[in-house]
Amino acid sequence: MSAQGSASPPPTKVVLISSATATVQDFYAKFATYLSQELGMIVITYDNRGVGRSMPHAAQQDLATLKAQIDAAGGAAAVAGSAARFNNNMKNNGNNSKAQQKPQKHPLAGFQASLIDWALKDLAGMFRYILANWPETPTLFVGHSVGGHLLPALDPSYTRNVERVLFVAVTSAYWRDMNSPMFMYSLFFLISPVVNRYYGYYPGKTLWGAMEDLPFGCFWDWSHWGSYENYMLGGNPEWTPNYQAFKAPIYSLYFDDDDFSRNSPPKICNLIPNAMSRPVKLYPKDDLKMSVGHMGFFFGACKRKLWETAVRAWLVDGQALDRDQIKAQAAANTGFARM
Numbered sequence: 001m002s003a004q005g006s007a008s009p010p011p012t013k014v015v016l017i018s019s020a021t022a023t024v025q026d027f028y029a030k031f032a033t034y035l036s037q038e039l040g041m042i043v044i045t046y047d048n049r050g051v052g053r054s055m056p057h058a059a060q061q062d063l064a065t066l067k068a069q070i071d072a073a074g075g076a077a078a079v080a081g082s083a084a085r086f087n088n089n090m091k092n093n094g095n096n097s098k099a100q101q102k103p104q105k106h107p108l109a110g111f112q113a114s115l116i117d118w119a120l121k122d123l124a125g126m127f128r129y130i131l132a133n134w135p136e137t138p139t140l141f142v143g144h145s146v147g148g149h150l151l152p153a154l155d156p157s158y159t160r161n162v163e164r165v166l167f168v169a170v171t172s173a174y175w176r177d178m179n180s181p182m183f184m185y186s187l188f189f190l191i192s193p194v195v196n197r198y199y200g201y202y203p204g205k206t207l208w209g210a211m212e213d214l215p216f217g218c219f220w221d222w223s224h225w226g227s228y229e230n231y232m233l234g235g236n237p238e239w240t241p242n243y244q245a246f247k248a249p250i251y252s253l254y255f256d257d258d259d260f261s262r263n264s265p266p267k268i269c270n271l272i273p274n275a276m277s278r279p280v281k282l283y284p285k286d287d288l289k290m291s292v293g294h295m296g297f298f299f300g301a302c303k304r305k306l307w308e309t310a311v312r313a314w315l316v317d318g319q320a321l322d323r324d325q326i327k328a329q330a331a332a333n334t335g336f337a338r339m
Contacts, residue, residue, distance in 0.1 A: 001025075001046040001126070013163070014130055015043045015140045015315070018123060018147030020169075020295070021115075021222060022204050022211035024052035028144075030300045034307055039316060042134070046126055048118040050215035056107040106213075109200035114217035115225075116236065119150035127158040138163040140315050141248070145169055145294065146222075149232045152246040152272050153239040159248065165275075166314055167252035169294050172231045172264035173222065179262060188223040196220065210295075233271055243272050250277040251320040253310060257284050259294040278320040280310075287327040289334075305330035 015035050017028050025045035032043040047054035130139055139161045143151055148170030151159065171177070178184040196202045202219035204211040214222075221235065228234020233243060250272065254265040262281075269277035284292040288305045297306060309329040313319040321329070 001044065001129075012138070013041045013140050013315070014134050014137050015041050015142060016126055016130060017043065017045045017142045018126075018144065018150065019045070019048065019051075020145035020147060021218070022051060022214050023144070023295075024212060026052070027295075028298055030303075031142075031298045031307070034303060035311075035315070039312065041140070041315075042137075044126065044130065046122070048113075048122045050108060050111055050113040050218060051212050054122075056111055106199070106201060106203075108213055108215050111201065111215045112217060113215035115146065115150070115221035115232075118146075118218070119153045123150050124154055124158050127154065131158075131161065135161075137161070141165045143167050143170055144298070145171065148252075149268065152243040152275075153232070153236070155242060156245045159246065162248040164314065164318060165248050165250040166311065167250055167254075167265065167268075168297050169254055169258055170252060170265055170268050171254065171258060171261035171294075172267050173226045173261065174229055174231045174234075174264070175226050176229070177231075177261050177264040177267065179258070179260060184226070188226045192219065192223065230271060231268070244274055246272050247274050249318075249320075250275050251310075251314045252277060252279040253282065253297070253306075254279065255282050255284055255292045255294075255297075257291055257293050280320070280323055280326070282323055282326060287323065288330050304333040308333055 015032075017025075017032060019025060019028065025047045028045050032045055035041045036043045050056075127139075139159075141151060141159075141162050141164075143149075143165065145168075148165075148167040151162075151165065173184075175181055175184045175188055192202065195207070196216055196219050201216050202214040204219075205213050225232050225235035233240055250269060252265050252269055254262070256262050265281075266279040269275075269279050282288065282292070284290055288302075290296075290301065290305065292302065292306075296302065306326070310321050310326050313321050
């Protein structure tokens, strides 16, 4: 877990950022710094179990050692050679027993975790922490992808102080809702389940490069939900009462160039029937003169065009800008930056 805050003036809001699937909390560091340093809010990020700093201890230790080897060798250009030296050092550290010569089991193999755990244990735990430390302070919630799906699953007692919600690319992963449905069908139901069972975890970093490895149960839930039209509520119908009880207003930003599903976020909002929601679809190429996709909202390049416009208006003033307003303000901010 990581928390940032502004010492002066006293913070008026606490912001909890809930990560996308297989995404480490450090990915949100620039966005969290903006909210903290420029908007004066306390900002909390965290890693779900099995990801980043919440991986099993052995994984954290080995990756930290490897990173130190790489840094000492001169950075990214030395990754391959440093990794090889790291492996050799692990094998020749003064003890040549056969046990140490064997390849180590991946720490996520057999590690028990699920998306349900992410909701009912990890996210719930973060709200317990917030309620214990800032019991009277309004909470703002930023959910990215699955981070948004999990919020309404919680008992309302956890989310009672949530004042407003920002969804970013909170799409449905129901396979028919995806940009390439047949590809996703093959990935979810034919290829990846075999890979998941073979390794005992989902080797996302190896297969895709742009995501973290996942515990077996997390990928199983992801693909299981993807078989239902109502996605997470199809897979976990017992969450329906909490979804119906959730009432904090939701501003949902999504993007026409989303890598996975460009049209499904309103469908997710409709599954939270008693929360006032405003889905706004942006066309980044036309509206922002840049690409955003599923992940790019949190890149520093979006600061002037999205953070200073849509985010500030919603989190500070409670104003949900529409597409035309965002487009106009983004153009004005860009023009000012060039002067």
